[in-house]
Amino acid sequence: MSDLWQISEDTFDPQSQHHKETIFTIGNGYLATRGAFEEGYPDDRRGTFVHGVFDDVPIIFTELVNAPDWLPFIISLEDERFSLDTGTVEKFHRSLDLRTGVLTRIVHWKSPGGRRAEITFERFISLADQHTMLIRCQVVPKFDGEIEFRASLNGNTDTESIAHWHWIGQGTREETIYLHNRTRSTRIELASAMRFLVVAGKPLFDNFCNVENTPTRVIVMNAHPGEPIALEKYVSIVTSRDTPAVVNSAIEHVNNIADWHTALDLNTQGWAQEWARSDVVIEGDEESQTALRFNIFQLLIAAPRHDDRVSIGAKTLSGFGYRGHIFWDTEIFMLPMFTYTNPHIARNMLNYRYRNLTAARQNALLKGFEGARFPWESADTGEEVTPTWVPNQNDRTSLIRIWTGDIQIHISADIAYATYQYWKVTGDDDWFVEKGAEIILDTAKFWASRAEWNTEAGYYEYNNVIGPDEYHEHVDNNAFTNRMAQWNMQTALEVLDWLKSHAPARAIELINQLDLSAERLARWRHVIANIYLPAQQSGLIEQFDGYFNLKDIDLAAMEPRHKSIQSILGIEGANQTQVIKQPDVLILLYLLGEHYSAEDIKVNYDYYTPHTDHTYGSSLGPSIQSIMACRVGKPNDAYEHFIRAVRADLQDMRGNARDGIHAASAGGLWQAVVFGFAGLHITPEGWSANPSLPTHWKRLKFHFLHQGELQEVDIKRDE
């Protein structure tokens, strides 16, 4: 039986190198590093991303910066440099131990000149001291001679061809080497420090190469057949977001590493605590078991444990896609796992939004509205950083207008929803009084000001929006948006009442600060009571005004296909059909499930399911689709959607895993297991499970925190 905690491979395929760099990303929630090789490989996309380290760029405004590279570890057998693109790879094995975050690579290599060596690299990014990373390299030579080892810190990195780092200085303090850089526009300082130690074998020669922006230590070792040589590289990274004295701090952190085994033990203890809360056990489905752990791992290594000024981007810290920007993916897809298992992390991520309320108010004002309007894409400042125009690949003289930053407004309700969910699940009243309530009240204020009164029809509308289904832009009365806006305002009134009775001083403070006058609240009630919420007698909800009049094309008849419907029909073409990128209405029925009957859910599920581009539409879709399939009693269908999400990154189902982990899909998977297959249901009275496991699953077990108490759910199929 295989170890269901390992992601491994026994061949290296250069064609999938960028995909595998994403898969073998490791991290600790402070930073993460893609799985590129220590010694490099032609055209690799090396990347280390540190939370909050953004810098300016053209077109997309700001991006998470690829940090100075801490990996470089170059081995030369005599004068032949070890690299997988030369010589002969006689054995290759790479594995990521999800239990501890240790990435191991074993290569038996024969140089072009015939020298052989068995090389093992291990590395991890410590969960115990978030500023430290360690590499251990063992070489068993099969020849007599010399082996040169070169370890560097490299400040000459770029981010998708943009150079962000200025060099400030470098040097040595005792045996520790340091490098000091600064981002060009945001002027964030980053110091990295390094120690390079021989732990087996005897050095012949040792030299510090003080080359600007790439301080390097070179150690030459005697090689004898079968006699192992081992070196360790310890690195630390500290930024001016942590402390002003970055160089001293980096040196201190790296010097505090006692040795490999001690550091590894501390890291393993940290991971044991994480998994005690976060593991989900599936018996009877090894693929799903391993993949689920992989997806949870990927969220855990991106989760800000000690910083509440940052949140997780759509591609976590694992790739260049979306440039580190943060979307609704975070609150609706990723956050529930943290809310239920790691509430302190969920709180950090919600604090990130709370800190950006001022920017959200500015954003509302800029668009002519009141209250708080969160940006569709968010980065360090909370300003809207969705690109407005992007180059057109087919005609370089023209540009394509991106509208999501202007009109995909549902994100403000999504954040309010996640805030409320966190409160209800954790019972964290203190935080809610101090911060959470304000988010819900001020987004409600936005929604009331954004609603338009249709005199003729006699109701309120939200016109010219984009719903979760991005195949349709500039729609009116998107059901998801309208209903979530209504929910947001209703909930705000409820919250205000609760505050008045539980924290009256804070209630008064917020009423004054946000100008929650009786007139304003009356307006909210009027909007709530008169918002247009279309539904047919059958309970079928029209996704937006006129959706049912669009061309109804037969998606099944277009199979097999290898790209999205939008790619096939074009943006305008897809816009004119009923094909949807993700199950817009079903997400609403999922989020506000207690307000819809089983019949409502069934009729909408049956209508929208065949209209959804499940394979190449949004990667956010399959997990929700899976949950809703459980709700309508179709566990086999549920599993089909679930397995699509399971394979999204590991099998690179959409061909873009090279850009980073599909984090919403990862978070959605956890929800699919917990709220779909296990059917976990929380009410004010407590929680219940209503399982509908796939037929081959024998057991499903996980933990969650409810009102601060650890709960275990353990579902075993009777056989």
Place this chain on the structure above:
Amino acid sequence: MSDLWQISEDTFDPQSQHHKETIFTIGNGYLATRGAFEEGYPDDRRGTFVHGVFDDVPIIFTELVNAPDWLPFIISLEDERFSLDTGTVEKFHRSLDLRTGVLTRIVHWKSPGGRRAEITFERFISLADQHTMLIRCQVVPKFDGEIEFRASLNGNTDTESIAHWHWIGQGTREETIYLHNRTRSTRIELASAMRFLVVAGKPLFDNFCNVENTPTRVIVMNAHPGEPIALEKYVSIVTSRDTPAVVNSAIEHVNNIADWHTALDLNTQGWAQEWARSDVVIEGDEESQTALRFNIFQLLIAAPRHDDRVSIGAKTLSGFGYRGHIFWDTEIFMLPMFTYTNPHIARNMLNYRYRNLTAARQNALLKGFEGARFPWESADTGEEVTPTWVPNQNDRTSLIRIWTGDIQIHISADIAYATYQYWKVTGDDDWFVEKGAEIILDTAKFWASRAEWNTEAGYYEYNNVIGPDEYHEHVDNNAFTNRMAQWNMQTALEVLDWLKSHAPARAIELINQLDLSAERLARWRHVIANIYLPAQQSGLIEQFDGYFNLKDIDLAAMEPRHKSIQSILGIEGANQTQVIKQPDVLILLYLLGEHYSAEDIKVNYDYYTPHTDHTYGSSLGPSIQSIMACRVGKPNDAYEHFIRAVRADLQDMRGNARDGIHAASAGGLWQAVVFGFAGLHITPEGWSANPSLPTHWKRLKFHFLHQGELQEVDIKRDE
């Protein structure tokens, strides 16, 4: 009396470091390097540009790439790194010897720890072997101890924050170090090679630091007070545009350097030949004398001597401005100096356009026209590389449309004009038959197809254009454009007749190839005869339709000002006034002077001069304005405009010399002296001079080639 061949300074002002980097640019027409310090300085804008080495970038499509840096030469007195931003600068002197292109810097420095040294750097880029560059450094220590010298090749350069270079490899061959890089999109390979030699003093220690992308040699020397130490760094650069075997070639070139003095002698001989043809002697005006040599020097170091696939960009090879793109500045402002003094260089630059005829035809086709339409901004392929949209600094969500690439079409006539001028001045019939004629014929074809027949008025028009005066966009019937188009077509007919009698086979070939049917030529004649060319009875030419109806604001009343009228009034605001960026109509009268009477010139000069933004409008304006002032008998006014151009870069009159040399201004200066003050006039019968020297000038002497024969003009004022 000072040496009128030196540009020098005795203090270093960090505020003007980028300006001075431009001023102290040296080069040889293959590449040029900005005057940044060998050892670096915070925020320096180091730059080496090699002709033809372009790579892709967003927004502006392509840019001349900042090459791997060959300068790095770092000195440490014990452990104290020499840098002008630390310690005490007790003496500073920097001078550029225009006679030989040698840049010298003398610094007496006291380290923070109190160690003193007198440091002299000399460097030049060889005119004898275009692939080689040399640095010589002498240090006279004032202390006992050790001095470390580090010389690198650095492939980690960026171009305005864009990283263009992939690392391919590096290493040593004997004592020579090499580095091999490749541009990311255009895949141009570049090899640099380096030798680092001790020529005075005794090395204690010598080490090669094989750090990726920055191969470095470190030499540690014994220091004794008063005992000079000297080291020399020889570097070569070769690209795959020169040869496929770039590494071998680079090593060969650098190994061929015998020693500093031999290389310097060869370089000096090369420069002596250049100056024999190119020098202009002015007596009685030291500022103008030195500045004129400086401007000629700047053109000579950017001039492609051995490559006819490239031309000189608006900022030469001296800065990042306009990203190496080539405009009409080249043919109208820079080319005449070469045509008259270095015709082989002018021919190379015209061949660049000839090679891009195919792209120019494609460009015409794309816009729906026939013939050859040269791009407003041109780079390596001859495609249009004017950005269509650029970010708006005031509102990051919006963009500004740049129209010059669409409608500033006069460039095609400008190139035809320069082609014709080259032919007439040099008498290079062979080239003209083979190449030049085709340029003139195919641009004529474009003009005929671009002309629009106005049925109502009964004439041809060119509507929706931008003339040389870019303060007015989307104008109809710009006089410059209409008349130059007419000239182009007239000249094409003349050229075709000449070909028929002098090269009948080529005439037939071109008639077939370009489809110059009788019908087509009849159409040309019809356009020529009926093109709208507005002029009042007085001879005053309206710059474009409706210009005289625009608001006539009093420019003089707006003085003193420190920015352009366009900055003050805005793009739209300036568009609604008669203020012009440069003397649009006067440039026409300059280029086609033989077609206009003295009275025509006077009336237009008197009208347009007070409407021109001479100080902060186009840097192309003052030289032409100066020439036209001479034509109307106003040598004092001529001198006022002339001195503005003289100071453009040296005094940084427009505050943007940091971006590179104003090359059109530099070329215009030469024309102002030769065609303005000297009044040189060429006719089919020969040449004449009609001097109108500024009152304080005692003598003006220069050479030029006429029909291949060297001519001397020597004007002495009788006293």
